[in-house]
Amino acid sequence: MKPPSDQDERPGHPPRLPLSGAAAGSPSTAPPLRMALPADWVAPSIARDRFDHWLRDLAWPVAQREDLVLALSEAVSNSVEHGYGVPSGSAAHDSGVVEVRAELVAGPDQALRVVLTVRDAGGWREPAGSAHRGHGLRMIRAGGDEVVIDGTDGGTTIRLTSRPAPRGRRG
Template identity: 40%
Template sequence: MVLLSDPVSLSVVRERFRRWLANLCWPSRDVDDIVMAVNEAVSNAVEQTHPSAIGAEVRVAARQFAERDGGRRVLVAVAAGEYWSPEPDGFEGPGLLMIHTCMDAVEVSREVDGTTMLMTSARVPPLGFVWP
């Protein structure tokens, strides 16, 4: 997804992720964690867009992957321009702490032209698994 760096984009990303996860038959108890983490990352990127960056974009990509035992995870990347800095040196705000709580792994990489946050969800059972 390529979204304008605008607060309106937040509702779009939440709705699309909920629909996508429903199509993957993702367990409903885990959907909110992923949606909240993605929403917070996109929100952070939008808030830190430089005022002169008219037409700035936030890019979101995601995919499901299966582990060897059939367990499933979602990998989500949120990328934005040079002004986004989700982890200022030595500081973790409440939004970033929430992302870390909602996801199993979070990595941030900074390049000259922007920042990317890579988030990996908690493991969920294979499709067709029935809880005992």
């Protein structure tokens, strides 16, 4: 795997979609976004940047785009901190990989949605609420219509389905 500094806007970054094809609203014109990021504290930033570019190329509604990018950032941060136990502010080390996938899907109502999946192979533990911590899952849930969390000792998968963006009403 390339070091995080080589994973930003350099070769390997998904190609930008032509806005004309994306604006037409055909999910087949939007290839899925896939990332495999090192479980360190630069991963949320890389994920936010790539995902935001992908959504912009789709002309996704601004308010929804911001909510989705924030939800992704929280999910990746949770994988790094809680799944892999990387201490805040620590230097990069080989602790694991956070997988991210985003795809555009059309529902039976023809409205388009983004399905965002974040997966790690770290350990799962039930969230412990506190006055100063434990708000990440609420932020993730606020980012879309549906969130499914599958947490086991072998890892965690978070799947978020966005609110619909009707064809012709994006941008």
